[in-house]
Amino acid sequence: MRIVRTIHEIEYARSQWSGPVGLVPTMGYLHEGHLSLFQTARAENTTVVASIFVNPTQFGPNEDLERYPRNLERDLHMLEAAGVDMVFTPTASEMYPPGFTTYVEPQGSLVEQGEGASRPNHFRGVATVVLKLFQLIQPQRAYFGQKDAQQIAVITRMVRDLNLPVKLRVRPTVREADGLAMSSRNSYLDPATRAAAPILYQALQAGRQAFEAQPTSNPAAVMQAMAEIVAQEPQAHLDYAEVRDAETFLPLERLQAPRSSCSPSAWDQCA
Numbered sequence: 001m002r003i004v005r006t007i008h009e010i011e012y013a014r015s016q017w018s019g020p021v022g023l024v025p026t027m028g029y030l031h032e033g034h035l036s037l038f039q040t041a042r043a044e045n046t047t048v049v050a051s052i053f054v055n056p057t058q059f060g061p062n063e064d065l066e067r068y069p070r071n072l073e074r075d076l077h078m079l080e081a082a083g084v085d086m087v088f089t090p091t092a093s094e095m096y097p098p099g100f101t102t103y104v105e106p107q108g109s110l111v112e113q114g115e116g117a118s119r120p121n122h123f124r125g126v127a128t129v130v131l132k133l134f135q136l137i138q139p140q141r142a143y144f145g146q147k148d149a150q151q152i153a154v155i156t157r158m159v160r161d162l163n164l165p166v167k168l169r170v171r172p173t174v175r176e177a178d179g180l181a182m183s184s185r186n187s188y189l190d191p192a193t194r195a196a197a198p199i200l201y202q203a204l205q206a207g208r209q210a211f212e213a214q215p216t217s218n219p220a221a222v223m224q225a226m227a228e229i230v231a232q233e234p235q236a237h238l239d240y241a242e243v244r245d246a247e248t249f250l251p252l253e254r255l256q257a258p259r260s261s262c263s264p265s266a267w268d269q270c271a
């Protein structure tokens with residue numbers, strides 16, 4: 001496995017690849033959710049590239065950029081074992097040299113709600129770095145986890161809007177035995193909050209049950225079912241529990257099946 005730190009090196013490596021290239025963009029501190037992306041990428045491409053870059057432009061001024069968990073040595077072992085061919089792990093100044101001024105600015109409902117509402121500029125940072133990685137590595141396929149549903153919608157829109165020649169592949173969320181979605185940030189949880197965290201999964205399950213009981217109903221019943229479960233956990237403070245269109249993130253008036261087999265909620269039918 002080659003470890004590459006500069007844009008110059010990645011450009012040289014790119015000129016030597018033949019056959020399809022799969023890119024798995026990450027911020028490191030890898031877990032089994034990432035491993036499922038590497039596995040799929042390995043099965044589908046001749047060359048698999050992982051990036052590890054804690055992207056400063058997607059963090060707000062009071063967010064966790066400095067303390068975001070990092071363990072490059074452990075990550076490199078995991079990547080090697082997963083059969084990844086190349087790791088691109090640039091510095092912030094390599095990606096954003098002095099004078100950098102050009103950003104991808106997603107607009108509208110997609111970024112005005114959910115994470116976009118509580119984290120201004122987050123999706124601008126994500127879209128910018130993902131476009132730069134697509135430009136540098138020029139993969140035929142790029143792999144993302146379904147856990148970050150709004151991120152997937154933003155990147156899908158960018159790929160469509162800017163006619164980027166890359167196919168997005170989205171893999172299902174990987175969960176701990178008690179339902180908590182795997183995430184690098186789970187390492188922040190102390191034992192008490194870790195014990196409380198699966199309430200989120202229980203709320204999602206309750207939402208699913210409410211939907212299955214009345215698939216054509218008003219989404220309010222689903223949202224209420226989720227909110228009631230979260231309210232049972234004293235350590236949990238609900239930010240939002242909403243039902244949104246998976247592509248536009250607009251509120252839904254009525255529950256409905258995904259518009260097409262290639263909508264973000266049905267990605268695996270979308271090879």
Ligand code: PAF
Nearest residue numbers: 025026027055126129148
């Ligand atoms: O999902 C992540 O880890 C990040 O948002 C990504 C896509 C690697 C961009 O920094």
